[in-house]
Amino acid sequence: MLAMLIRRLIQSIVVMLVVAFIAFSLFQFVGDPINNMVGQEASAQERAELRERLGLNDPIPIQFMRFVGNAAQGNFGISYRMARPVSAVIAERLPATLELAMISAFFALSMGIGLGVYTALKRSGVLSNFIMTVSLIGVSLPTFLIGILLIYIFAVELRWLPSFGRGQVVRISDWWTTGLLTPSGRASLILPAITLGLFQLTLIMRLVRAEMLEVLRTDYIKFARARGLAQRSIHFHHALKNTLLPVITITGLQLGTIIAFAIITETVFQWPGVGLLFINAIRFVDVPMMSAYLVLIALVFVVINLIVDVLYFVVDPRLRATKH
């Protein structure tokens, strides 16, 4: 267990370093940082001084080490565009993205597992076939189209839900604002959460269904039936538990992509999260902001991966160290 954890940890660090290098390279290749900091009228000498002061004349490895050291402390420099520390801006925006991601992950997981199990158990039912067909459409429609469709139906035509923004938010601590406590905040969450979660929902549903059908064919399920166990227990205790085991891994990764893909949803719904921040950073070539976002997303993936590994370990008795 410990050995595995350490190995995974080392792998994670390697991944983070690679991503950090890419993020660092942005500074080298995308524009000249000095140009972005000083005005057009600065003299050549002023530029050279600034260059020296910022350590831009040091060898690349030294600069990279400095970048990693700063990044590890959450310091990504000053945003070119907003002239404020990047970390502060991100911290401000992060709650909006995390809240959206959590809600849509919850929506995708609960509906995905529920519908997957349902369609597996009622394999040839009319409703099952309907759900499977609709889910096929769900997978093939691009996210932004789904978002626009939902906005058109529920915001423009029916006027039930807001089409953009986060609604009214409440500050519950220095670093967290939530929309969950106000009616307008909750209403604003619904459409973006569905838009963001729909693709994952269909994936999880199809995965759960396929895995469940597989499990229902196994000998131990046949043996459980032959022992006269209750149908409910066979389906939801014996079969579902075995179904969810392999689903955990893939689902975990899906949750990572929810945060990454929030960019599109946040753009469509003008959701004030880090995704929208990133899009704007690209538009204004705000390199520190872009590199910070890259590192952040990589970190999210790595952490989720680690959690999934540990979780898998906890759930599957076969992976645990033998007692004897």
Added chain:
Amino acid sequence: MNDVLLSVRDLVVEFPKRDKVLTALDHINLEVRRGEILGMVGESGAGKSLTGAAIIGLLEPPGRIAHGEIVLDGQRIDNLPYGQMRRIRGRKIGMVFQDPLTSLNPILTIAEQLIETIRTHLPMNEKQARERAVELLEEVGIPAARRRLDDYPHHFSGGMRQRVVIALALAGEPDLIIADEPTTALDVSVQAQIIDVLKRLCRDRGASVILVTHDMGVIAEAADRVAVLYAGRVAEIGPVRQVVKDPSHPYTVGLMGSIPSVVHDIDRLTQIPGSMPRLDNIPQGCAFNPRCSQVHDRCYRDRPNLIAVESKPDNQVACWLFDERASS
């Protein structure tokens, strides 16, 4: 008390396919008496597993019972609704599958699986069921049973797992156990032990067994009577001594003749020329007619039913050679 526990009458099992209907079991007739072990032999695909699945009501769709009836303890069970049949499974009929490595749920402990099964059928609380589980494991010969109770299946060897499977099959104290090739997947060294355990426990409880096996040695040693299946039909059924030592049906004769005491495996027999027909290609009349050395006109025309063999009480054979009316 009637000494017949189970009787299968004219059982037909079909698989509807796109353009035709495959008849996998074709008028199977057999009886299992109380406390006896009925051996069941036949080449792969003869219909042994399907017979077991039909009896316990677990045919997989689209497979279905198209004709006939199955009577257990005087009660017809082939047409029971799901809820009633469920209470017969495990409680009246237990089942042991071939592969102990896949028969147990990998993520539940032995205790969880045993206790759930016991409590499904017997009025016990958790604690009583746990005690009962320990007793069962001891009975099937698991050393340090109490300590092993909370282990997972992967902590046990193949032979030990099959013992656990037998304990599970017996947990509801059934009157009939269907053991479908219970030792085929096991190491040769533990096969005899597993058969011993099965035999001993069923004798102690007065339970009957349908023992499906490829191993004629096991049949000769463990079974009281034996049924020989061929292409979804019963070719011969009778006491082991007669069927093994003095077979009547030409197929059984070939089967037994081709098995010198060292080669037990039916699938490797070569003395009968040809092979068993596929389901979509079963000849008219007697299904064995293309391979039979004593075939005559009638065998191509009419299908023989099980008839008693004169001079051999209790033996029945589906072969025209033994039709007295024709020969007298």
